[in-house]
Amino acid sequence: MQPIYLDNNATTRVDPKVVEAMLPYFSEQFGNPSSIHSFGDKVGRAIKQARRQIQTLLGAEYDSEIIFTSCGTESDSTAILSALRTQPERKEIITTVVEHTAVLTLCEYLEKDGYKVHYLKVDNKGRLDLEQYQALLSERVAIVSVMWANNETGTLFPVEQMAEMAHASGILFHTDAVQAVGKLPVDLKSSKIDMLSLSGHKLHAPKGIGVLYLRRGVRYRPLLRGGHQERGRRAGTESSASIVALGKAAELAMEHMEYENTFVAAMRDRLEEGILNAIPHCFVTGDTENRLPNTCNIAFEYIEGEAILMLLNKQGIAASSGSACTSGSLEPSHVMRAMELPYTAAHGSTRFSLSRYNTMEEVERVIGAVPAIVAQLRQLSPYWGDNGPVAEPEKAFAPTYA
């Protein structure tokens, strides 16, 4: 039985054409791009080409606005810390409660150093309140960092509008766009976004390569100092094979952009419809009107996500969950909590994230498999009776918590 991979928001398969493009840079093209001889020269040219390919994908005005980093997390940290360094008199940060931990954990750490962090709340569809945001914009704020698309629900934030608002108040704007880039058209030159993070492995390039987009003219302090690589803005010998790979992946993402937003979206819609029709007491989380084309997050009530994933995995289906038990930390998903999902639903939230490698046949197989899995776990659940949830489930079963 062929396994079915529906966890593309976690990571993606490296496109075979990307592998092909990067392989020579491990062997014959192994030179250091900084070297003067021919070994280095060719690598330098390849990196230049990759930078242009990413410039095109992001719609950046200049290729020098692209800085290669090791991952999305590094790009996020570099952006936020740079804004604080260049504006020492500004001690506030605006972000959201549903950011990726790459931003949240850094912000919590900065709070210990005396920074004030404003966490924008979301409603039960995962949407921001822009009036609340507007009220927080002040000359005390060094940077706004808001994700473009949420990794768990796919919900999109109006970052272009929010960047305009920040800009009007003279505040830098950063967006963690690791889930959005490659899935949505992006045109940074026509926006007011100052900095943007992207991650290679979310768009069919390898792990260990990322980009920080830095608008020309934005004051900047590097995270890593040392060599002159990336014009002194990110020292460290270039990961040339991965950079070439990311360039190729960016080119392929452009080619597949329409496919992603039509066929992949259609597969996602069919999956969602099929599951919702077949299973009672489940619902889609997040802003369904406004989300990534590849993502659907369904909360199956009265059962727990890890158990769902294990039974899916037994049938060769890979997905992920916002349940507490699937993360090493045991923390329930902060995204589900922020949307105030009842905990009997939040723990059963399951994310299916597709890619251009999935097929409609796979989608039908998943639709066929999920109902029995959910029914099997509900049979074990203290909230579930013979034919449905017990009457007043949260009163009927109210355990002592420790």
Place this chain on the structure above:
Amino acid sequence: MWDYSEKVKEHFYNPRNAGATEGANATGDVGSLSCGDALRLTLKVDPESEVILDAGFQTFGCGSAIASSSALTEIIKGMTVDEALNVSNQDIADYLDGLPPEKMHCSVMGREALQAAVADYRGEEWSDDHEEGALICKCFAVDAVMIADTIRANSLRTVEEVINYTKAGGGCSSCHEGIEEILASVLEEQGEVYDPAATAAPAPQPAAGGLTTLQRIRRIETAIESIRPQLQMDKGDVELVDVSDDTVYVNMTGACSGCQMAAMTLNGIQQRIVEELGQFIKVSPASEQQKKAAMGG
């Protein structure tokens, strides 16, 4: 994914005694805050003999919560109520060939459901006697609440003291930042400031040979690491479970578990540790420790 044993997976895929027990006369409903899991245990107890005739579970929870519930019901069926109360969470974990440290609370939840059900049978009020916090030390499964309580009770000031009193941080040391944060917040409650440069008070029980508990654990780990490649060549492995004054408790895993040569292997490990420590210490399987604990030893 978690590193679940085959036994955990088997009990998850094919749970025993799932559902409410017919004619039950005892119910225990408990949940674990750290995880959101919850369990209802129902028992049918013979009022004459107090033997548990039947047991069933309904669990809202993850794979190991369901497997722990299933294991619990298998263990206690046929026991008297008093015998059942002696079942520890470690017994449940052992029955399943172990649980990942982050998942040990699933076995704790099983034991608590049992206590709650027995209290219900006896018409008593059950109240939980421990609070569970975020897991800090993954080597020795010590949580934040336990560390904070120990710091308060013993006026601890340094990471080394926390290691001496709780063992937390005595293994891989990755959690030292977390321990420092707990120290800082507890000391702040008391109007004091955490000083990373403070020197530790002498260990509570100065170990023989002039080594602190931490130093002993480190040396024991060094000894085990030096022998590990040989075990792994034979597809086996060993993990350090606990260290007392005179005994090192280990789990033999992989091909070593149940191997005819396990006793000889243990002797080899013991010899290596004795050389490293420069004093005699016994190496025992971790199961011995639970037997000792069960006897109150």
